[in-house]
Amino acid sequence: MRLTEKKIAAILRQEGYKLTPQRRAVLATICLSRDHLTPADIYEKVRHESPGIGLVTVYRTLELLARLGLICELHSSGACRSYSLRRPAGHHHHLICTGCGVVADFTKCDLSELAERLARETGFEIEDHLLEFAGRCQTCRTSSERSAKQGDP
Amino acid sequence: MRLTEKKIAAILRQEGYKLTPQRRAVLATICLSRDHLTPADIYEKVRHESPGIGLVTVYRTLELLARLGLICELHSSGACRSYSLRRPAGHHHHLICTGCGVVADFTKCDLSELAERLARETGFEIEDHLLEFAGRCQTCRTSSERSAKQGDP
DNA sequence: CTGACTGCAAATAGTTTGCATGACG
């Protein structure tokens, strides 16, 4: 089951953090979006709802949520920092379209064998992993085929 | 076989780029280091050899080398952009120590099965992937065990 | 009430751009 706005709010309270309208707004924005959002994206979206909010507050809220493990950071070549709601499975991975930038998530992956082998070979104690695939999504593939036929500029 | 400074120099010439002392210096630094270096790291190292070099030149050289596919970029939470020599296998992956930041590379991984499944399920045409493991290297594990016994501050 | 939170402004870090000078081929 996915983390909901209410659940996150409850966790915040439990941890002794105040639930301000600004935090609610940031939270709502992240919960409503399935994409990964940069701080600036979130700020833009949140402004509509809470016009007075400052970008600084968005940064601080993101930092807080990330620290509590409620949202996850994504690092890719394009946007260096973006966030999305954490999936309940604990971790998940990304499939990023090089055309339009859309991010699809997937959770099922079995890297345990590889992780074990690496641990043996390198002496690392492996704690986590980040796996990202890059490619072209259905939509971009279709549209580039179309424009190829038309002679794309 | 690993890419050498000479080989890269030859490739640059082939591609019609000039081989200036500054580019040589940046190249030498990257080739001599097995770690991933940030632009600032490289700048610092290169300065010793070529005191007059500008940070801008380092950026431009890195961009050039990355464009030619001779070095690869790494994106991780800590340092957002760092570079290392490309491994001959085409692509490789990283094992990053959360303690000291050391990066070990590995090349052997078989994600083709997973990639195929994802392609089927999502309609993406998968072109590339990025796999990073995070953990604690042998050295950090040893030293944290030691400091744990001493009562780490 | 009161400490945590916010917003502003300014500081900082990282990266890019414009332009005159210099050097590789």
Place this chain on the structure above:
DNA sequence: CGTCATGCAAACTATTTGCAGTCAG
């Protein structure tokens, strides 16, 4: 020699910090 490359300074973007006022609990 001509053109590409360099270095400086300035512009720009992204993020962090200091501080006084505000508000959730």
